[in-house]
Amino acid sequence: MLTGQFVPSPEPPEMPHATDVRTYRLPTGVRPSAYDAALSVDLDGRRFSGTVRIELALSAPAEEIVLHAADLALDRAVLHASGRQVPVAEVRTAKASETLILRLAAAAPAGPATLDLSFSGAMTPGLRGLYLAGSGLAATQFEAADARRVFPCFDEPGFKATWRLAVEAPKGAVVLSNGTPVREEDRGATRRVSFSETPPLPTYLVALVVGRVDALPPVTVRSVPVRTWASPEKVPLTGFGQDVAVEVLPRLEDYFAVPYAFGKLDQVGLPEFEAGAMENAGLVTFREVALLLDPSTASLAQKKRVAEVVTHELAHQWFGNWVTMTWWDDLWLNEAFATWMAYKIVDQWNPGWRVWLDFDQGKAAAMQLDALRSTHPIRAEVKDVADAGEAFDLITYEKGGAVLRMIEGYLGAERFRDGIRRYMRRHAKANAVADDLWSALAEASQQPVVELANAWIGEPGFPLVRVARNGRALRLEQRRFFSDPASATGATLALWPVPMVIRYRTGGRDVEQRVLLREASTEVVLEGEPEVLCGNAGATGFYRVAYDAGLLAALRSHLGALGPAERIALVQDEWALVRAGEREIGAFLDLCEAFAGEEDHAVLDELVARLATIEHRLVEEKDRPALQAFVARLFRPQLAAVGWDAAAGEPDAVRLRRAAAVRALGLVARDREVAVEARARLDRWLAGDRAALEANLHDAAVAIVARAGDAARFEAFRSLFGKETDPAFRRRYLLALASFEDAGLAHRGIDLCFSGDVPLQDSASFVGALLGNRTARDPFWIRLRAEWAPLLEKVRGAPMLLRRVVEAMGALVERRHLEEAQTFLAEHPVDEARQAIAQTLERLRQDVELRERTQAPVGGWLAAKA
Structure with missing residues (x-):
């Protein structure tokens, strides 16, 4: 037993210990089964202290106990085993692995044991561990591995244990945790709240919120009380997020056939938060913009985003919280499933x-x-928690979700759901790996799921499927697709089992054929000669399609034969082929022109995005007016058809069509009449006339007005940013301050970036907005490199944001920018963003090469159309 105040030695012994490497993993011979913890939080002093009793199971005699702790002072350590105290001879910290080694005076016997620890620490300056999330408000963020900054613990997802927590905080502060409050004690200036025991949880799902928040009364759904919290002045914005949770929670219970397990559901909007949201069991925390809104002023995009994020986090209560990955290389198993499930449930609720x-x-x-x-790959090797941090990306979430959707489409929705239910029952309250999921799906479907899944989960990239027709014979060829023309060499070596759904029209009827393309090439016999053919029906497949000239010409002439998702996929695939050097930019612009009569807002959004990229990157200054005129020709009829004013009861489809037209004309074509109208309507809206600017137009109007704004407008937006309570509007005004194109005002936006007035959570977005501003880009790029060290220090406590800052460099345009970025990042390596650096530089190089080979052809095409 070691008691009293002591400071663990930071120096390693002469002989290196296994913990002295970053990739160290805790041994599995010592496992926790329960934590009983008490924490005292000092909000003003930004410190905390606590005790924890950890119930352990030792599979063999142990001479040391190793657990995680980072930046904690340990005051007391006592081990009890076999009814006696086992003295702790030495306590050592290992900085590389963020572990605490308790070396015992004698081996503890196999069997149950109890470890009592007392500790203290400081709140972190970033957005991890226990940190200040707002005025008078502290919160935790523990994923992937920051529970160790608050509790000595076994901080790996494979070590699930129950938690019983008691928290002492200043009187008047709200205290929330995973469990339901079961007892409160008045201690004079403080109050102690004890929470009920949780089901088994990994440490990354333990959570705490302490401070100034409030909520409307709870709503009970199927015996689960649901409550949505925010800073007191923002409570009126909690209703929509609350309604979403109440609507989707029973739908999720029905899908999984497992009742919600965590007793109650609290949702909390935090003023400072690194990610979009975090699925802590029973206490889900959010960035405010992902939870809070006013339905009367929010755009449909905001409403859908809040619904998707809330549902994503609630899906995690089963997929991740009830059944948990064993290690971070299966992070995709959590995130891909929650991504796919969120859209499935929201679509079921609001088709x-x-x-x-x-x-x-x-x-x-x-x-x-x-x-x-x-x-x-979706399932990437994760050697340590730093690698885990870089796995939170589009591949893990969106590609993983798309592959799950593709597999569901192949197996059928009912058999897929039956496999998921089997998986949930088999691994309840425990850990699982990817093969456990595939086994359950294979048993439920009697299909070769393992072959299909592992090919898509374990290999990077995806196929390009070439489709060529000769009469009724359709030839399919696959190879790995690369956006870099030089990388196509040798790409034929990679093969996937591609579940294709081919739809075509023949003899006046539509026919679907399913093909599992396993080989490099195959031939399919169609029922008749097609008038028009889609090689990715419904656009559910995760592959690109390259049509031969005849099939492509037929599609361009019969765009109405495709659904909206298929028309979008056609534009995306053809653009990707331009980037890869397999299509001419002129042919792509011809395709854009063929959409002149398009009415679907989602398709129009895709066209606006592609034309904005061309305007940003590929057009020479002398050709810019001609490009703007081309965009105006495409979209003026769109705006003329719907007008600026929304009619009573107008469908969302019309409102969103209007919004796409305003974005195209105001931000891409820079149409003077649209800019004048946007400014007048925004001023009327700000004066209180909410009918002047329909909710879906506000974001575009602010951006349009900021670009051409004067000093008075800059100060007006800065004032609005300071006093706005709605998080979406507040962020909108903030990013507008990075968008002014007057040289003097652009420099004021640059100064603001380094002033400390930009919230940490928004710092990466602000950097990206400045680098996307054609006036601010060069002076900001110079200053960004000159003041890199303090900016890096600011965001280092939020490594996800640090990677986003690096990714923002992708907004640079010219070859000199690329060369400067390559040199700078080589001289200033960022270990936490190695993957982000590699991807950003690779993509920027391709963008520069695309610019250099397409600028002249773009100019020639525009001249021919003049």
Whole structure:
């Protein structure tokens, strides 16, 4: 036994210990079964202290106990085993692995044991561990491995244990945790709240919120009380997020056939939060913009985003919390499933939103990343928690979700659901790996799920399927797709089992044929000669399609034969082929022109995004007016058809069509009339006339007005940012301050970035907005490199944001920028963002090469159309 105040030695012994490497994993011979912890939180002093009793099971005699702790002072350590105290001879910290080694004076026998620890520490300056999340408000964020900054613990997902927590905090502070409050004690200036014991949890799902928050009364759904919290002045914005949770929770219970396990559900909007949200069991924390909104002023995109995020986190209560991955290389198992499930449930609740089209936008972004050499498999090897941090990306979430959707489509929805239910029952309250899921799905479906899944989960990249027709014979060829033309060499070596759904029209009827393309090439006999053919029906497959000239010409002439998702996929695939050097930019612009009569807002959004990229990267200054005129010709009829004012009861489809037209004309074409109208309507809206600017137009109007704004407008937006309570509007005004194109005001935006006034959670977005501003780009790029060290220090406590700052460099445009970025990042390596650096530089190089080979052809095409 070692008692009293002591400081563990930070120096390693002469002989290195296994813990002296970053990749160290805790031994499995000592496992926790229960934590009984008490924590005292000092909000003003930004410190905490506590005790924890950990019930252990030793599979063999142990001479030392190793557990995680980072930046904690240990005051007391006592081990009890076999009814006696086992003295702790030495306590040592290992900085590399963030572990605490308790060396025992004598071996503890196999069997049950209890470890009592007393400790203290400081709140972190970043957004991990226990940190200040707002004025008078502290919160925890423990994923992937930051519980160790608050509790000495076994901080790996494979060590699930029950938690019983008691928290002492200043009187008047709200205290929330995973369990339900079961007892409160008045201690004078403080109050102690004890919570009920949780089901077995990994440490990354333990959570605490302490401080100034409030909520409307709870709503009970199937005996589960649901409550949504926010800073007191923002409580009126909690209703929509609350309604979403109440609607989707029973739908999730029905899908999994497992009741919600965590007693109650608290949702908390935090003013400072690194990610979008965190699925802590029974206490889900959110960035405010992902939870809070006013339904009367929010755009449909905001509502859908809140619904998707809330549902994503609630899906985790089963997939991740009830059944948990064993180690971080199966992070995708949590995130991909929650991503897919969120869209499935929201679509079931509100089919009119057509959220699968939003899902496809995420899939498209993942395909752009997955077409790089520097991509990674969905299931990537994770050696340590730093690697785990880099796995929170589009491949893990969006590609993983798209592959699950593709497998569901192949197996059928009912058999897929039956396999999921089998998996949930078999691994309840425990840990699992990917093969456990595949086994359950294979048993339920009697299909070769293992072959299909492991090919897509374990290999990086995806196929390009070439489709060529000769009469009724359809030839299919696959190879790995790369966005870099130089990488196509040798790409034929990679093969996938590609579950294709081919739809075509022949003899006046539509026919679907399913093909599992396993080989490099095959031939399919069609029922008749097609008038028009789609090689990825419903756009549910995670592959690109390259049509031969005849099939492509037929599609361009019969766009109405395709559904909206298929039209979007056609544009995306043809654009990807331009990037890969397999299509001419002029042919792509011809395709854009063929969409002149398009009315579907989702398809229009895709066209606006592609034309904005061309305007940002590929057009020479002398050709810019001609490009703007081309965009205006495409979209002026769109705005003329719907007008600026929304009619009473107008469908969302019309409102969103209007919004796409305003974005195209105001931000891409820079149409003067649209800019004048946007400014007038925004001013009327700010003066209180909410009918002046329909909710879906506000974001675009602010951006349009900021670009051409003067000093008075800059100060007005800065004032609005300071006093706005709605998080979406507040963020909108903040990013507008990085968008002013007047040289003096652009410099004021740059100064703001380094002033400390930009919230940490928004710092990466602000950097990206400045690098995307054609006036601010060069002066900010110079200053960013000059003041890199303090910026890096600021965001280091939020490594996810650090990677986003690196990724923001992808907004640079010219070859000199690329060369400067390569040199700078080589001289200033960021260990936490190795993958982000590689991907950003690879993508930027491809963008520069695309610019250099397409600028002249773009100019020639525009000249021919003038």
